[in-house]
Amino acid sequence: MIEILTPSELDRARDTGRLVGTILQTLKNRVKVGTNLLEIDTWTKELIEEAGAESCYVDYAPAFGNGPFGHYICTGVNDAVLHGLPYDYALADGDLLTLDLAVKLRGIASDAAISFIVGEKQRAEDLKMIEVTQRALAAGIAAAVPGAKIGDISFAIGSVLTAEGYPVNLEFGGHGIGSTMHQDPHVSNDGRAGRGYTLRPGLLLALEPWIMEDTSKLVTDKDGWTLRSSTGCRTAHTEHTIAITDTGAEILTLPKN
Structure with missing residues (x-):
């Protein structure tokens, strides 16, 4: 299913996106050395409920997972x-x-992801991976204009990732979003320009470049959910939900000022 949102639905999407971005920024500000992942999950639940919103994850049970997910945020x-x-x-x-x-x-969903380093021990390689995913996302957003193709976004993202020497996994990528979290079209993190669905105003996309330092192969953790690099190398992931408008892409998941 591919949804095209009405102007009133797009206004609601802006509210959802702002909430997602603000929660992520709040969590980043709270996290410190010693913070427990379950503590982050509890904070997320509280922030979602305070806003009168609902989690897209807690009851999420797709075919590839050992569902339901049972938590309010993904912590990698x-x-x-x-x-x-x-x-x-x-x-x-x-x-x-x-x-x-x-x-x-x-009634409208939004999806975003951030990667950052906890504490003071910052590896240059980690900082580079995070920056490259951010730059790839910016390239994908710039390519997301009315009349462009999904392949144009994939090509823009993949060009940044491969130019920096990172292998690109095509099993999981971006996706359409709207009244449900995961919709068509699928947006691979590499691809051929000029191919695929034509972008139209009112379309929402969650774009999410992610990379692993030295492999494109994933393995599933024993918990049945967590996807890890097959070599144990470090990883990074950056995501925004955007709306296609008459003039280009609008980023919805920026935090509230």
Whole structure:
């Protein structure tokens, strides 16, 4: 299913996106060395409920997962890049943490992710991976104009990632979003320009470049959810939900000022 939102629905999408971005920024500000992943999950639940919103994750049970997910946020540490199931772990100085959050408010969902380093022990390689995913996301957003193709976005993202020498996994990528969290079209993190669905105003997309330092192969953790790099290398993930408008792409998941 591909949804095209009406102007009133797009206004609601802006509210949801702002909430997601604000929650992620709040969590980032709270996280410190010693913070437990389950504590982050509790904070997320409280922030979602305070806003009168609902989690897209807690009852999420897709075919590929060991569902339902049962938590309110994905927390990936170091080699965990996607669908990180929160567990009893206290963050250490230098951990690379990815927070991925999807929320629904007034019937419209929004999805975003951030990666950052906990504490003071910052590896240059980690900082580079985070920056490259951010730059790839910016390139994908710039390509998301009315009349362009999904392949134009994939090509823009992939060009940044591959130019920096990172292998690109095509199993999981961006997606359409609207009244539900995951919709068509799928947006691979690499692809051929000029191919795929034509972008139209009112379309919402969650774009999410993610990389692993030295491999494109994922393995599933014993929890049945968390996807890790097959080599144990570090990973990074950046995501925004955008709306296609008459003049280009509008980023919805920026935090409230």
